[in-house]
Amino acid sequence: MERSSALIGSIFLLISISCLINPISAAASGSGEGYSIAGRVKLDNFVTKGFGLGHSPKLSETKVILNGGQRTTFVRPDGYFSFHDVPAGTHLIEVSSIGYLFSPVRVDISARNPGKIQAALTENRRALNELVLEPMKDEQYYEIREPFSMLSLVKSPIGLMIGFMVLVMFVFPKMMDGVDPEEMRQAQEQMREHGIPSISNLVAGRS
Amino acid sequence: MEARFLLGFLLLLSLSSFAFAIYEDQVGLADWHKRYIGKVKHAVFHTQKTGRRRVVVSTEENAIASLDLRTGDILWRHVLGKNDAVDQIGLSLGKYVLTLSSQGSVLRAWNLPDGQMVWETDLQISNPSNSFLHVLGNVKSGRDSLSLVCNGGSIRAVSSIDGLVVWKKDLSIDGLKLKHVFQPPESDTIYAIGFIDSSLIALYHINAKTGELLKHATQASSVDLSSEISAISSDSLVALDTSRSNLLLIKFMAGTITNHKLPLSDIVQDFSGLAELIPTKSNDIFVVKTPSNVAFIKVKGDNEIELIGKADEAGIVSDSLTLSEEEQAFAVVHHSNNAISFQVRINGREALTEGIKIEDHRGHVKRVFLNNYVRTDKSHGFRALIVMEDESLLLMQQGEVVWSREDGLASISDAVVAELPVEKEGGVSVVEVEHTLLEWLKGHMLKLKGTLMLSTPDDMAAIQAMHLKSTERNKMTRDHNGFRKLIIVLTRSGKVYALHTGDGRIVWAHLLTPLLQSESCPSPSVLTLRNWRVPHRKALQENPSILLVGRCGAGPESHGFLFIVDSYSGKVLETQILDHSIAEVVPLPLADSSEQKLHLVIDHKLNAHLYPRGSDALEVFVREMANMYYYKVENAKEDIKGYAFKKGCSTGSSAYCFGTRELWSVVFPSDSERIVATARRKINEVVHTQAKIMTNQDVMYKYISKKILFVATVSPKAAGGIGSAAPDDAWLVAYLIDTVTGRILHRVTHQEAQGPVHAVVSENWVVYHYFNLRAHRYEMTVIEIYDQSRADNKDVMKLVLGKHNLTAPITSYSRPEIATKSQSYFFTHSVKAIAVTTTARGITSKQILIGTIGDQVLALDKRYLDPRRTANPSQEEKEEGIIPLTDTLPIIPQSYVTHTRQVGDLRGIMSFPANLESTTHVFSYGIDLFYTRIAPSRTYDSLTDEFSYVLLLITVVVLIVAILVTWAMSQKKDLQEKWR
Secondary structure (H helix, E strand, O other): OHHHHHHHHHHHHHHHHHHHHOOEEOOEOOOOOOEEEEEEEOOOOOOOOOOOOOOOOOHHHOEEEEOOOOEEEEOOOOOEEEEEEEOOEEEEEEEEOOOEEOOOEEEEEOOOOOOEEEEEEOOOOOEEOOOEEOOOEEOOOOEOOOOOOHHHHHHOHHHHHHHHHHHHHHHHHHHHHOOOHHHHHHHHHHHHHHOOOOHHHHHHHHO | OHHHHHHHHHHHHHHHOOOOOOEHHHOOOOOEEEOOOOOEEEEEEEOOOOOOOEEEEEEOOOEEEEEEOOOOOEEEEEEOOOOOOEEEEEEEOOOEEEEEEOOOOEEEEEEOOOOOEEEEEEOOOOOOOOEEEEEEEEEEEOOEEEEEEEEOOEEEEEEOOOOOEEEEEEOOOOOEEEEEEEOOOOOOEEEEEEEEOOOEEEEEEEEOOOOOEEEEEEEEOOOOEEEEEEEEEOOEEEEEEOOOOEEEEEEOOOOOOEEEEEEHHHHOOOOOOOOEEEOOOOOOEEEEEOOOOEEEEEEEOOOEEEEEEEEOOOOEEOOOEEOOOOOEEEEEEEEEOOEEEEEEEEOOEEEEEEEEEOOHHHOOEEEEEEEEEEOOOOOEEEEEEEEEOOOOEEEEEOOEEEEEEOHHHHHEEEEEEEOOOOOOOOOOOHHHHHHHHHHHHHHHHHHHHHHOOOOOHHHHHHHHHHHHHOHHHHOOOOOOOOOOOEEEEEEOOOEEEEEEOOOOOEEEEEEOHHHHOEOOEOOOEEEEEEEEEOOOOOOOOOOOEEEEEEEOOOOOOOEEEEEEEEOOOOOEEEEEEEEEEOOEEEEEEEEOOOOEEEEEEEOOOOOEEEEOOOHHHHHHHHHHHHHOEEEEEEOOOOEEEEEEEEEOOOOOOOOOEEEEEEEEEEEOOOOOOEEEEEEEOOOOOOOOOOEEEOOOOOEEEEOOOOOEEEEEEEOHHHOOOOOOOOHHHOEEEEEEEEOOOOOEEEEEEEEOEEEEEEEEEEOOEEEEEEEEOOOOEEEEEEEEEEEOOOOOOOOHHHHHHOOOOOOOOOOHHHOOOEEEEEEEEEEOOOEEEEEEOOOOOOOOOOEEEEEEOOOOEEEEEHHHHOOOOOOOOOHHHHHHOOOOOOOEOOOOHHHEOOOOOOOOOOOEEEEEEOOOOOOEEEEEEOOOEEEEEEOOOOOOOOOOOOOOHHHHHHHHHHHHHHHHHHHHHHHHHHHHHHHO
C-alpha cells in the first residue's frame, strides 16, 4: 500500500497537469447542477479472429457503465453514448463489450469551471483529448488449437516416447561406432552372458 | 543427462499452459448457460406479416427482450441498470421499440429486428413521477412520427427517428397530473386531460406539431378522483373516485367538460368492496373489476350506462385489444386447482372459452396479455401470454400451452447443493456394452480428428452434439467423480427448483407458499434454504433433505414457518408454522442420530430455538452448548455483538428454546465509520495443511479459525457511490474479528479509499476489493494471518517425534500471537461478486472467482494475491512459484470461466467441491445461469476428456511392432556375426 502510494501520487499529479492542457468540451445541461458526459466507443479498428462459433462482437451488446453500476447506457449504431445530469466530481466510466478489454476512464467534471471535463485512461494513465474509447486489446477466450504439425506430435508425451525410442535405436549404435573395438567386444561378450541385449547396460557402459 | 533434459522439457510444456483454459470445441462439455428475462410486466405484440412473429416484453428485472412467439426463444435482450426500471414500452413506426424508464426521465428506441439501441433521450424531468408514453399514430411531418411523454404537468414530444425533443410544453400548474392524451383521427390537435389535486378536471388542446396551447378548460369534479381512469371514446373517459365505489363519467365536447357521478352499486347489483378499472382504448366500453366479479359496461348516449356482460368469478383481466372499430376483446382468466379457464370476451360477450391444464407448481395467474391473429377463414383467433405466480411465462393458443419459460430462475436468492441417488446395482447387457464400445471408439476417432485439425465442419458439429447429449453426464444417479449433483435454488417468488449439474435441466420444482396460505399465515415468503440432512454414514437409507425457512408476514415480528423437502423428489416431508419469529438461521456443525443437522433459529428477541425437535438433538446441543457462539452485525447501529447461549428463554418454557447472553460488543464510531461489508469463512471449508514452508525452509503456521469475521467500514462521507466523495474525506478500515471473544485480530486503514467492498475469506486469508480514490482505480488487498505461537516448531525432527504443541486444541481464548502479511494490487474492473474455489480436501491451489462488471466470471490464481511477491524474486522463490510483483493484477482472457458467455445482471457465484480433488463446480447466477467445472491446478488426478486413447493405442501397437522388428533384425545380425 504505502509502497506504491508515493509513486501513484506523483503520477496523479502528472495526469492532472496533462489533463489541464487537454480539456474536453462538455455540455452543461439546463436542469439543476448536472452535466452531460458524451463520448464514443470505437470498435472498427479491431478485427477479431476466431472469436467463437457464430458469435461476433456486436455494438448492440456494448454497455457503458458509470461509477461501477450507478447508471448504465448503451451505445448507438454510430458508437456514441451519453450520460446526462451527472454531478460535478470525479467519475469512472467502464465499457463492457464481450471480446474486448477496455480501460476504465477517469472523468473529472470541474465544479469551479462549469462544463469543463477532463478524461484519462486509468490503466495506462493516458489523457484523452476527446472521449473516444477504444479497446486496449481484444480478448481471446479460447485456447487456440495449434495447427497439426510434426512438432506438436513430437511434443506430446507419446511423441517424446517414440522420439526417445528412435534416438536409442538409431543414434546410439552410431555412437557405438566410435567406441574402442576392444571394449566393444568385451561389452558384447557381457551381453551374450546375460542373454538379452539391454539398453541400460549400454548406457551404463557409455558413461 | 537425457533424463534431465527430458524433465526440463516437460516442465517447460506444463508452464506454458494456463491453469484454466478451454478450446472452442470444448464448449458445452462441462458447462451450460441458460438465459432468462424475469417476471414480465409489460408485453407488446408485433405481428408483422412478413417478419417473424415476436413479442416485446419488459420485466421486473429491468430487462427488455424480444421473444419469438412460436418457440419462446429470446431473439435479443438487454438488461438496463439497477435504478432504471422500465415504466412503459411501445412500438413506433413499426420498427422501433420505445422504452420509457427511470420514472419517465429516459426514453430509448431499440431497433426491433436486432435490438440495437437507435437513440436515447434524457427528458430532463425535474421531479420524476408516474409518467406515461403515448405514441401518436398520425402526426406525420415527413416520415417522422411523434411520441408524447407526459409527466405530471408537462408534455414532451419526441421524434421517433432521432429522439430529438420536437417541442416541450410545461403547463406549470401545481398539482396537475396529466392522465390521458388522445388525438382524434385526421386532426392536428391533441387533447390532454388531467386532474388537479383530485378535485378539478382539466382539459388542454394542444397543437400536435408545435406544442402551442390552443385552449384549456377546468371543471370541478363532484367526487374525489383517484388516479385510475379508462378512456372510452374520443370524447369521454371514466374515472374512479378515491373510495373506489363510484364512477365518474367525464365528457369533454367542444372545449367544455361535463361530469356525472355514477355509484357502482347501481350498475352492479351485488357490488361491495373496492373496484378497479381496467384500462381500455375506446369504443364506449369499459371494464370494472370488483372483488367478486368483472363487469363489462357500455356507455349509451348521455350519461346512461348499461351492464353488457359479467364474468362471475373474479379473474385476471387483460388490457383491451381492439379488433376493429366496433369490437373490443378482453381476456379473463380464472384459475382453479391445476387448470386455467381462459375466456375471451368481445364487447362483453363471451366469444371463446378454453380450459387448459397446467402444472400445479406454477401457482395462480398473475397477469395476462391478449393478442389476436387472423385465421385463414378470416375469423379471429386468440393467443395469450400468461404470467404465473412463480414468474414463469406461458403462451396459450387453441386450448394448449404452446411454450413455457421458467423465468422465475432469473431471481435466485439462495442456493445449496445436494447429492443424487446412488446407482442401483443391476446387470448390463452385452449388446449394450458392444454398442457403447462402438460409440466410444467412434467418438474417439472424431476427437482424434479434431486434435489433428483434420475435421470438417460437419465433424465439428458432430463433436459438439456428442458433448451435449452424452448420456453419462445427465444420469440421475451419483457418479464416482462427484460431477453429477443437484443444485437446489430458491427464487424470489418462493419457488424451489432442483437443477441437474449435467445440463441444467429442472429435475423438480415446487411452489411451496400456496400450501401455507391461511388465516394464521397470510402472506408467506421464503427467506432461505439450508441442507437439513446429508446422509453419509449412519442414515444412508434416508433421503437427503432441505430445510426452507420463511416468514408469514412482512415485518420482522411475524411468525416463521419451515418446510423440510426431500431433495431427490421435492416432496414436502414436514410443514410447520412456528410460534416465534425468524431473524436468522444458524446452522451448527452438529447432527443428531438420524443425521439431521442441528439449526438454531434466532428470533427478533434474541432467543434461540433448536431444530430438529428431538431428545437426542437436544442432548447433543446441550452437551456442546458451552462451545456455541453467535454474533450479530447491526448495520443500522454500527455495532457487532457476540452472544453465548444459556438455558431457558424469555418467551416460553420450551426445552428447545434457549436464551442468549451478551459476551462482547464492538462498537464503531458512527461519526467516522459505517459498516459496508462483512465476510466469513464457509463453515464446510476443508483445509489440508496448516503449515506453510517458506523459501528459506522456515515453517509458518497458518492461523486457521472458523470464527474469523472480516468487517469493512468506510467514512460516512464516502458511503455513497463512486463520484460522490473527495479523496480527503474517504477512508476504509478493514477489521479481522474473532467472533468468539470479540478480539480484533487485525485492523488496517486505507486512506483515500471507499466502497463498494467485496470480500472473501478462506483458510487463513482474506481478499477484498475496493476503490482507491487517489489513483481512481480499483484495488484488491490480501491479508494472510499466521500463528506466531507455533512459530518455534521449526525442527522437523521434533515434528516427526511428536515433541511439538501442534496437537494442542486451538482455542480462541488462548489469545495466540498472530502475524499478518499483506499486499495490495490494482484491479481493472468493477466487481459484482467474489468467491473462492473449494475442493474436497483442500489440497488443490485456490482460485478467486471474480464476477466483473461485464457479467463475466474471472478465475484468478491465488498465487497472484500472495503477500510474498516481490519485484525481483530470488532463484529459490521463482522455483517455488512466486510471481514477480506487478502493480496490477493480470486479466488473462483465457481464464474467464464463462468464456464468451455473459451472466446477465450477475449477483452470485457459488463454488462447491466434486469428489475428485482437482475439480470444483462453479455456479453463477443473475438473470442468467451459468455452470461449469474447473480445475484450478489442472486435472492432475484423472485423464482429461481430451486424452486421446486412440493415439495411445496406436503408439502401443507401433512399439510392439518395432520391438518385434528390432528383435528379428538383431537375430539376423547375430546369425551373420556367428557366420563371420
